[in-house]
Amino acid sequence: MPREKGRKLIAQNRRARHDYHIDDTYEAGIVLTGTEVKSLRAGRASLVEGFAQVKNGEVWLENVHIPEYSQGTWTNHAARRPRKLLLHREEIARLIGKTQEAGRTLVPLSLYFSEGKAKVEIALARGKRTYDKRRDIAEREAKRDIERALRRRR
Template sequence: MAKEKGRKLIAQNKKARHDYHVLDTYECGLVLTGTEVKSLRQGRASLVDGFGQVDGGEVWLHNVHIPEYAQGTWTNHSARRKRKLLMHRAEIDKLIGRIQESGLTLVPLSLYFVDGRAKVELALARGKRDYDKRQTLREKQDRREAERVISATRRRQRA
């Protein structure tokens, strides 16, 4: 059987970029059981309520939902168990220092396979206030309107 090559996206947390200011991102490996990997290969996972936590010098991923494998037996995993993340010691030490700042949290952005290995993109983020969210939406709408005007002007010039 040939090894997988490249990046295959499994799940994405689109709401995270809306709710948080992303300051830094990290690519982490995951410690998984066999049935979890099989479930992920079917493209089934949810990062919506997930968050990361540093505990005892290790980084853990909480509340990420990987449903039970359909063909699994009594060896099946629990869907929302906490999972250990694999990071370099220097990265973990840097994270510990930055998380102690007020208002910073670890949020999973995406879950994917890289060359057959499950990885999670973890973001060091600060929560947005309501007015920050409105400002972001306003900027996005302004950008879209400007693009529409530019494309309409180009169409008129061609005709």
């Protein structure tokens, strides 16, 4: 069986970039059961309400929805169970320090297969205020209007 190459995106959390200021990103392996991997290979997952937290020196991914595998039997998994993330000890120590600061949280940005292994990209983030979100939307619309005007001039 040939080995997979590259990165195959499964799920992305677009809402996270809208709701949070992204400070730092980390790539982490994820501990999964067999039926979870099969469900992910079918391209089914949702990161919308997901978050990560540090418990007892380990990082856990909570509230990420990986639906039950349709062909699974009694060995099927729970859809929203906590899943352990695999990070280096130094990265975990850094995350422990950073998440204890006020207003910092860990949010999943994307879930993907990298060379056949399931990975999750988590971000150290600060929540945006409503006026920050409005300003970002206004900037995006202004850029779009400028691009539109430039295209018309050509």
